[in-house]
Amino acid sequence: MTQMDVTNTTETPTALGRPIRRKEDARLLHGQTNWTDNIQLPGTLHMAILRSPMAHARITKLDVSGALKMPNVVAAYGAAELGDLNGSVPCVWPVTDDIVMPGFPALAIDKVRHVGDCVAVVLATDAVHAADALEAIEVDYEPLPAVVNMESAIADGSTIVHDDKGTNTCYVYNLGGGYDEVAAKADVIVKRRFINQRLIPAFMEPRAVVAAPMGMSDEITIWTSTQIPHILRVLLALVTGIPENNLRVVAPDVGGGFGGKLQCYREEILVTQLARKLGRPVKWTETRSEDMVATHHGRDQIQDIEIAATSDGKMLGLKVTLLANMGAYLQIITPGVPLLGMFMYPAIYKMDAYDFKCTGVFTNTTPTDAYRGAGRPEATYAIERIVDELAAELGMEPMELRKKNWITHEEFPFTTVAGLTYDTGNYEAATARAMELFDYDGLRAEQAQRRASGDPVQLGIGISTFTEMCGLAPSRTLGALKYVAGGWEHCTVRLLPTGKVEVVTGTSPHGQGHETAWSQIASSVLGVPVEDIEVIHSDTGRSPYGMDTYGSRSLAVGGQAIKKAADRLVEKAKVIAAHQLECSPEDIEFVEGVFRVKGDPEKVQPLAAVAFEAFTGHNLPPGVEPTLSAEATVDPEDFSYPHGTHLAAMEVDTETGKVTLRKYVCVDDVGVQVNPMIVEGQVHGGLAQGIAQAMFEGASYDEDGNLQTASFADYLLPSAMDLPSFITDTTCTPSTTHPLGTKGVGEAGAIASTPAIINGVVDALRPLGVTDINMPAAPMTVWRAIQAAKAGGAA
Amino acid sequence: MHISVTVDGTAYQADVEPRTLLVHWLREGIGKVGTVVGCDTSNCGSCTVLLDGRSVKSCSVLAVQADGSSVTTIQGLSDGNEWHPVQTAFKECHGLQCGYCTPGMVMSTVDLLSENPNPTEAEIREGLEGNLCRCTGYHNIVKSVALAADLMGGSTK
Numbered sequence: 028m029t030q031m032d033v034t035n036t037t038e039t040p041t042a043l044g045r046p047i048r049r050k051e052d053a054r055l056l057h058g059q060t061n062w063t064d065n066i067q068l069p070g071t072l073h074m075a076i077l078r079s080p081m082a083h084a085r086i087t088k089l090d091v092s093g094a095l096k097m098p099n100v101v102a103a104y105g106a107a108e109l110g111d112l113n114g115s116v117p118c119v120w121p122v123t124d125d126i127v128m129p130g131f132p133a134l135a136i137d138k139v140r141h142v143g144d145c146v147a148v149v150l151a152t153d154a155v156h157a158a159d160a161l162e163a164i165e166v167d168y169e170p171l172p173a174v175v176n177m178e179s180a181i182a183d184g185s186t187i188v189h190d191d192k193g194t195n196t197c198y199v200y201n202l203g204g205g206y207d208e209v210a211a212k213a214d215v216i217v218k219r220r221f222i223n224q225r226l227i228p229a230f231m232e233p234r235a236v237v238a239a240p241m242g243m244s245d246e247i248t249i250w251t252s253t254q255i256p257h258i259l260r261v262l263l264a265l266v267t268g269i270p271e272n273n274l275r276v277v278a279p280d281v282g283g284g285f286g287g288k289l290q291c292y293r294e295e296i297l298v299t300q301l302a303r304k305l306g307r308p309v310k311w312t313e314t315r316s317e318d319m320v321a322t323h324h325g326r327d328q329i330q331d332i333e334i335a336a337t338s339d340g341k342m343l344g345l346k347v348t349l350l351a352n353m354g355a356y357l358q359i360i361t362p363g364v365p366l367l368g369m370f371m372y373p374a375i376y377k378m379d380a381y382d383f384k385c386t387g388v389f390t391n392t393t394p395t396d397a398y399r400g401a402g403r404p405e406a407t408y409a410i411e412r413i414v415d416e417l418a419a420e421l422g423m424e425p426m427e428l429r430k431k432n433w434i435t436h437e438e439f440p441f442t443t444v445a446g447l448t449y450d451t452g453n454y455e456a457a458t459a460r461a462m463e464l465f466d467y468d469g470l471r472a473e474q475a476q477r478r479a480s481g482d483p484v485q486l487g488i489g490i491s492t493f494t495e496m497c498g499l500a501p502s503r504t505l506g507a508l509k510y511v512a513g514g515w516e517h518c519t520v521r522l523l524p525t526g527k528v529e530v531v532t533g534t535s536p537h538g539q540g541h542e543t544a545w546s547q548i549a550s551s552v553l554g555v556p557v558e559d560i561e562v563i564h565s566d567t568g569r570s571p572y573g574m575d576t577y578g579s580r581s582l583a584v585g586g587q588a589i590k591k592a593a594d595r596l597v598e599k600a601k602v603i604a605a606h607q608l609e610c611s612p613e614d615i616e617f618v619e620g621v622f623r624v625k626g627d628p629e630k631v632q633p634l635a636a637v638a639f640e641a642f643t644g645h646n647l648p649p650g651v652e653p654t655l656s657a658e659a660t661v662d663p664e665d666f667s668y669p670h671g672t673h674l675a676a677m678e679v680d681t682e683t684g685k686v687t688l689r690k691y692v693c694v695d696d697v698g699v700q701v702n703p704m705i706v707e708g709q710v711h712g713g714l715a716q717g718i719a720q721a722m723f724e725g726a727s728y729d730e731d732g733n734l735q736t737a738s739f740a741d742y743l744l745p746s747a748m749d750l751p752s753f754i755t756d757t758t759c760t761p762s763t764t765h766p767l768g769t770k771g772v773g774e775a776g777a778i779a780s781t782p783a784i785i786n787g788v789v790d791a792l793r794p795l796g797v798t799d800i801n802m803p804a805a806p807m808t809v810w811r812a813i814q815a816a817k818a819g820g821a822a
Numbered sequence: 823m824h825i826s827v828t829v830d831g832t833a834y835q836a837d838v839e840p841r842t843l844l845v846h847w848l849r850e851g852i853g854k855v856g857t858v859v860g861c862d863t864s865n866c867g868s869c870t871v872l873l874d875g876r877s878v879k880s881c882s883v884l885a886v887q888a889d890g891s892s893v894t895t896i897q898g899l900s901d902g903n904e905w906h907p908v909q910t911a912f913k914e915c916h917g918l919q920c921g922y923c924t925p926g927m928v929m930s931t932v933d934l935l936s937e938n939p940n941p942t943e944a945e946i947r948e949g950l951e952g953n954l955c956r957c958t959g960y961h962n963i964v965k966s967v968a969l970a971a972d973l974m975g976g977s978t979k
Contacts, residue, residue, distance in 0.1 A: 052913040055921030056905075056928065058856015058896035155839075230958050231860050231868060231922040282858075282922030283956050314863035436925070506942040538920030538957050641971040708916050708962060715959030739865035747960040775961075 035077065044703030045550035049543045050558075061279040063235035063252045064312045071237070072150040074100055074311040075157035077164050077318065079139035079146055081175035082391040082732020083186065084257075086137055086146065086166060094149045095165035099156035099591060100697040102305060103164065105147040106134040112300040114266040116293050116356065119511045120363035122387075126198040129189040130388075131356040132683040133293035139168070140355035141391050142189055142734055143320025145293055150301060150309065150497025163267075163438040168714050173391040173732035177329060177350040180388050184199045188355055188389040197387035198362055202369055203445070205380035206335070207775070209344035213335035217417045217604035223405045224267060224802050225327035225352065225726040227319055227736070228398050229744055231692050232282020234322060235312040236295050238302035247303055248275045248340050248568075249296055254284040256535055257513065260567045261361075263299055264290040278565040281537035285716070286321050286397035288537065289577045290359050294321070319737045324726055325398020327352035328365065330409045332372075334416075340423050344380035345444075347372045347409065353387050354394035366508060367496075368402030370445045372408045374430045375454055375670065381444040397715055403495045406473075411491045411782035412789075413801075420791060422523040425786070426458070426467075429492050436760075447496060449668045451760040452696065454492060461672040461694040464754050470676055470690075478794055483793075486689075489787025493779040494670035497771035498583025502662050517572035518588035520549060520596045521656040525643035526558045526635025528553060530589060531575020535582040538772065540705045541581060546609040547701050548767070552593035553634060554620020572660065575790050582701060583667045587766055599657055602633045603640055610708075613705035634766055667762050667770035671695035673779040677787030681795065684810030686722060686788055693752045695775050698761045699768035706772050710755050713776020719745045719778075721784035742779045792816070824869035829854060830898025833841040838885045842872070845869040847888075848895065856897040857925055860954070861978065867953035870926035871895045877933035879926075892930070893913035907931055907973035908966075919957035919967030927953045931967050939976030 054060055091103035106113050116131040135144045146162050151157035179185055180195040188195055210697055236251040246524035248267060254261055256276040263801045282289065294311055302309040313321065333346040351365040365385045373381050400407075418425035419636035434441045436453040443449065462468075467488070474486045499505075502513035519531040530549045534541055546560040553560075563569050574580075597617050604622035605612040608630050615622050622637065637655070640646060644653035676690040693710065700706045725742040727735045736742040761768030781802070788800050788809065796816035802809055827834050829852060837876065848854040848871070857880060860868030869880040872894040879944055880893075900906040908931045911917070918924045934941065934949035941949060946967045947960070955963060 049916070051921070052918060055924055056896075056909040056912055056924050060856065060921060061856060062855070062922070064858075065849075067850075143859055229956055230856070231866065231920065231954065233860065281920065283920040285956070315863065356909075389847055492897070540919070704916050708919055708958060711959035711961045712919060712957045713959075716956075737863045738863045742861040744865075744953060744954050744956065746952075747950045750960055752943070752961050752964060755961065777825065795965075 030494055032413040042547040042557050043701055045702065047547060047557060047702060050546065051540060059247070062232060062282060063237060063250050063279055065763065066237045066250055068237065068239055068308040071308040071310050072305060073154040073157045074301065074309055075154065075161050076145050076294070076385060077147040077161045078317065079135065079142060079393055081146040082142050083167050083171040084139050086139065087169050088165060088167035089147060093165060094160040096556055097156065097160035099151045099153060100160045101152065102150045103147065103719070104134065105161070106132060106136045109134055112304060114296045114467045115295065116358060117262050117266055117291055118357035118359060118361060120360045121507055122200055122362045122366055123198045126235040126362060127192050127194060127196065128357060129192055129578040133296045135155060140734060141393050143393060148297060155263045162333045165249035168764055175176045175732050177352050177388040177390060177729045179250055181388050182387065183255065183614040188391055195389045197357070197389055200366065200385045202383040203381045204383035206344045206346045209380040212333040213320065213343050214338035215336045215417070215420055216333060217413060218333045218422050219410050219413055219416055219799060221330040221332060222698060222801055223326050223328040223410055223456065225329060225407055226325045226398055226720055227726050227742055228285045228322060228723055229742065230283030230285055230287050233313045233315055233318050234288065234294065234653065236298040237308060237310045238299045238645040239308040240302055240306055245273045246275065247273060247299065248277065249299055250277045250279055252281050253278045253645055254281070254288040254535055254537055254577055256565050256567055257533060257575050259291055259295065263295065266291070266296055267300055269303065274567040276685055278535050284537040285399040287399055287576060289397050290323060303552070306340045316738055318686025318733055319742065321391055322342055323358050323396035324354065324393050325395060326405060327395050328405050330405065332409045332413045332697050333806065334413050336417055336421070338421070340421050340428050340431050342376050342378040345373055346382045349385040351385055351387050352392065352758045353389050354392045355389065358392045358394045358396045359615050363510060364397055364402045366402065370447050370496060371403050371406035372410050372441050374407065375434055375492060377434060378444050393734070399713065400774040400820065401578065401817055403774065404717065404778045404781060405494045406493070407778050408782045409493065411493065412785060415490070415786045415789065416798065425490055429490070432530055433492065448665065449494065450665065450763045451642060452494065452638060452668060452670050453758060453760045454670060457670065457694045457696050458672040459676050460490060460758060461755055464694070464756060465674040465690065465692040467674065476713060483679050483682050484680050485791040487679060487789065487791025488788040489675035489783040489785065489790060490789035491783035491786065493673070494668050495773060495775065495778050496668060497579035498520045498663055498667035499578030499580045499665065501665060514584065515573060515660050516574055516584040517658065518592040519656060519658040520592040522600070522634070522638040522641065523595060524639055526638050528555050529563055530560055531563045531570045532585055532589065532616050533570060533575065535573065535575045536587040537576065539581060540702070544582065544701045544705055544744045548586055548589045549593050552590060552597065555634065566604050582741040582769050583765055583771045584661060584663050586701065586769055587663065588659045588661040590766055591661055593659050595657035596655065597658060600637045600655060602635060602648060603637045605649055605748055607640060663765070669695060669697045669770040669772060669775050671775060671779055674785040675783040675787040677784065677791055679788055679791040679809060681792070681813055684806035684813065686752055686809055688718065688722070688804070690785065691751060693779065694756045694758060696758045696760055697772040697775065698759060698770035699700060700757070701769065706753055709772045710776045711753055713774060714753055714780045715745060717751055717777040717780030718750065721748065721781045721802055721804060723803050761797050827888045828892040840886060842885045843881050844885050844888050847885035848880060854895050854897055857895045858922060860922065862874050865921070865954065867930060868923050868926040870929045870953065872929055872933065873953050876948055877930050886968040896928055899928065908970040911970035911973055912966040915966040917958065917963045917965055917967055923953060924953040926953065927963060931970060934967065935971055935974060935976065939971060939974065941971060
């Protein structure tokens with residue numbers, strides 16, 4: 028096996044762009060971590076939650092008094108007992124003026140609307156007795172018909188999830204127009220319905236929350252396994268009425284998120300309210316079984332896609348009609364997730380018209396929200412699948428069809444039919460490199476050979492040439508889309524008296540390695556060694572300004588703020604250095620951590636000496652205040668647009684339906700890389716999740732609304748046995764709208780890989796008449812598609 | 823019930839409820855919070871420790887079953903200054919991101935390499951099948967195990 032070259036030095040100023048090993052790893056590898064569930068405060072009450080076993084029912088009786096008689100139980104509440112403290116889970120993205128926004132009480136009032144809905148809570152002096160006491164709660168349910176299927180939900184006569192609203196349609200959103208005109212001129216129109224199935228984020232660390240009132244003051248500190256401590260602080264203040272200045276939210280070590288911890292959860296509201304009410308620390312840690320029904324889910328769209336083209340393969344227009352499953356309630360950005368995809372359906376292709384329509388639908392299922400990629404994987408799947416179907420219809424080689432229609436590198440910046448302006452890209456370069464690494468021609472030859480010989484194991488080649496919009500986001504754009512917050516990011520850089528540096532960031536990592544990468548950025552500006560830089564994050568008490576981590580934004584937006592703040596600090600320090608060196612600031616240059624008088628190599632002042640002067644204040648220039656820090660808040664000029672070409676060689680046993688991923692190659696263009704080791708790791712993880720959607724994962728409900736995949740025994744997260752090693756490489760067209768030239772990378776792998784896999788499976792089976800495979804491509808699903816095609820039916 | 827268990831070199835005496843799982847006693851009984859819980863169906867392997875030198879999922883062992891035994895957790899694998907070669911290899915190969923599966927992944931690797939000092943990639947993947955990771959896609963974990971084998975004197979095939 029190959030061994031990674033050993034590179035572990037951290038000398039400046041070349042910290043930027045090097046695969047420096049992570050600062051985070053020492054504590055993570057020695058079990059010296061601070062997960063929220065590790066926090067044990069004296070006097071803590073442990074909360075356990077009684078959850079609905081029914082998808083839709085009226086609560087006809089709820090009596091928690093039995094629980095109060097159980098050992099070690101201090102309190103128990105249903106919605107009635109909780110009264111005004113029962114806050115409503117917030118949604119911050121009302122996408123249309125007439126959107127239907129039902130209330131979402133933390134504890135269900137009168138009705139439950141999905142399996143896992145919270146009915147009552149028990150607080151005991153230990154978690155075991157709290158859980159035991161749930162059994163002593165008396166609750167009667169009057170079952171109501173559950174609606175799980177989106178098309179049924181919007182049909183006349185359906186059960187209504189929120190009967191006071193009179194409809195299961197949450198909203199209808201339209202964009203574009205003009206498709207019908209271009210379609211009328213088209214030689215070829217291809218229509219497909221794709222099912223982008225429901226997924227479960229399944230971060231490895233279950234959610235946990237601890238809230239502690241601080242002594243006799245009004246302050247309350249909340250430790251929670253979240254991606255968004257800053258946003259959560261604002262939302263908890265709004266929901267609970269606790270003054271924002273009295274709330275401190277801390278995200279300690281957080282074990283993965285993938286969008287699933289981008290949320291203001293009902294459990295966070297309950298723990299906060301009950302700690303305040305009871306005047307004691309309250310703690311809740313979910314079981315995995317709770318997580319599967321109560322953490323928001325992702326994806327779940329029915330996509331009707333129509334593409335119009337000329338007979339020689341020129342794309343003319345695209346029509347996208349979506350049903351998007353909201354689940355039973357709206358959470359933080361539930362309605363907006365499909366809109367994050369809305370701009371991406373035209374992807375890298377030039378065309379004249381684009382119509383988009385999305386209908387958000389309520390069902391008796393767990394609410395959906397962001398999951399790695401959030402809208403863009405759904406869009407990328409649909410466009411890359413329909414392009415392959417168009418190629419088949421036209422009899423064109425699918426890569427040739429893409430080349431004929433994509434934006435060429437000379438055409439950037441390019442404004443797409445969806446209205447985005449892509450700053451840079453080079454699809455030709457990434458594709459050429461990927462095809463070379465893949466041995467594209469060789470595998471096509473093998474495919475032809477296997478087809479000719481009638482090999483029972485057929486070979487398919489799956490292509491995905493993707494781009495995405497990430498680095499959320501320009502605040503004005505978010506405002507135009509009715510999102511109620513901004514997309515800026517903040518950084519403060521402080522130079523300490525001993526020359527060490529604190530970088531205070533508003534991003535909130537949960538596995539990405541910000542402590543290492545942000546140190547590299549600051550090091551590259553300040554010339555201070557990476558190990559002398561401390562990155563402070565994820566605590567509203569220590570890092571008061573921030574918009575947190577999601578949407579591949581942390582480097583794309585937060586990285587800009589670090590660079591800008593560090594540059595400003597150097598400018599301030601230069602004034603002091605000039606005073607010390609008895610010259611004008613204009614005569615000074617700053618190189619590798621040292622101020623130098625231009626043309627006089629003897630006259631130098633290290634940054635650390637300036638730091639100490641700023642601390643003592645003994646000899647500062649007139650008007651300069653002691654201490655040395657600088658801050659910057661950056662609102663990004665635009666999204667960033669990473670892109671790449673992904674290729675999958677899929678072997679499909681036509682007798683059993685077994686699908687094997689034989690080889691996976693991807694070449695991603697994420698612009699300038701701060702730490703290529705971390706970038707590659709992000710790509711690997713994204714690939715695994717995207718491939719898992721195509722091959723393994725899918726949350727399914729029975730017709731009564733029971734989640735059938737409610738544990739890790741039933742929901743198939745891939746293991747090491749299920750995946751191959753990946754062949755990855757990168758090309759680099761620096762972003763022109765981001766000062767470091769960087770683009771986002773966190774979601775790219777998850778966005779690109781899913782259609783590559785399914786295109787490969789369909790490509791293997793196309794000679795048999797198969798034109799689609801529903802995800803996940805489990806053997807039974809594939810085998811049935813083969814049988815249906817053989818019988819002459821639709822796949 | 824009364825138990826005597828040595829954990830990371832320290833001898834503990836404790837009274838536990840019969841139903842207490844080893845992982846819960848480790849975390850809540852004696853504060854060994856480096857070992858974590860990731861599921862409730864024994865699928866994820868995050869809680870893996872060594873029980874008398876062999877890897878076990880500590881969620882599928884009762885504390886009373888560990889009576890008289892010796893347990894090694896991630897916190898006892900090395901003493902702060904010295905790194906176990908498996909820990910070194912995981913850092914070197916970026917075999918972790920969020921780090922939540924890492925204690926279990928590292929302890930399973932220690933056991934895997936004691937059984938098979940020269941594993942092939944396929945053997946590494948099979949050996950770690952009981953440990954789920956959501957961040958890395960396993961690519962760098964497999965490389966980490968291979969490097970650990972090299973560092974420990976074996977050589978991967």
